[in-house]
């Protein structure tokens with residue numbers, strides 16, 4: 001088996017229990033799961049105590065509720081494990097949105113992800129988190145109306161530029177850390193799926209975190225009870241080995257992403273001339289091998305130290321988001337007035353859309 005090409009993205013789908021969709025639908029076509037109500041007129045979260053009371057049809061929405069009829073489809077811009085993401089335009093106002101549709105084939109794990117994503121999105125407002133304007137349920141699909149990030153994801157960017165220089169990495173990383181600081185400290189949320197395709201960029205040079213499908217609100221300590229549907233490449237060793245984990249698992253993932261952007265390839269490589277034997281071999285490498293590091297002959301001491309402060313196998317040795325925001329690598333470029341716009345303007349946008 002040796003000599004095989006490395007897997008690009010290793011994904012594992014856990015077998016899930018199917019529950020008939022009508023278990024979650026009321027007679028009026030409202031998707032209902034615990035404290036969550038979602039229909040064509042929008043989303044409502046109600047407290048657990050009132051969850052079993054008769055349904056109020058009076059859903060509260062902040063603004064005028066969007067429906068499918070208001071949106072003109074432009075094109076598909078992405079595909080994730082939950083469904084497709086389309087670029088849409090508001091027919092009357094002209095605003096562009098990314099419409100993420102999640103098919104309600106209603107497997108237990110998928111349903112949990114959606115409910116989680118809706119709850120976290122509903123409560124989250126930060127300059128470095130992709131805004132979810134609204135959500136609605138339509139014909140068996142749950143839709144999230146997301147802020148459109150017109151330069152796509154970091155995965156799209158590194159496909160084009162191969163590597164990103166340290167000064168830009170510092171600016172980019174600072175924005176992700178601010179998003180993580182908000183999630184960890186203010187919302188007590190572990191994102192759990194920080195990876196290049198979940199860090200989105202716009203033409204203003206803003207970087208924002210998205211995709212809360214597998215995120216978790218940390219109560220006291222987090223065990224290994226959750227099933228995970230997604231990419232394992234960026235997963236921290238303590239999560240792979242089933243130990244308890246916390247916010248620091250996001251820091252590990254961020255470190256790997258930033259190192260990947262710097263060196264132009266996923267940091268774990270198989271031994272010379274050999275491919276990964278299997279998905280499990282990579283997981284084993286993450287758990288058993290020393291963590292990857294930035295080559296000292298190619299990068300500044302500050303950058304190497306920053307990467308090492310993130311990619312520590314012992315989570316207690318990893319810095320927190322707030323500590324990393326004060327790291328010399330981030331500080332070094334803070335007063336240089338560097339704008340990520342300069343980098344993104346030189347790139348091909350994922351598609352040509354005129355607003």
Ligand SMILES: Nc1ncnc2c1ncn2[C@@H]1O[C@H](COP(=O)(O)OP(=O)(O)OP(=O)(O)O)[C@@H](O)[C@H]1O
Nearest residue numbers: 078079080081082085098146147148149153197211
């Ligand atoms: N708000 C958005 N603006 C612009 N593009 C987006 C937006 N949200 C998602 N996309 C694009 O759609 C792709 C798919 O997103 P999605 O969150 O469904 O899955 P993913 O993170 O790529 O994969 P997975 O579901 O396996 O985690 C993203 O990689 C990105 O390119």
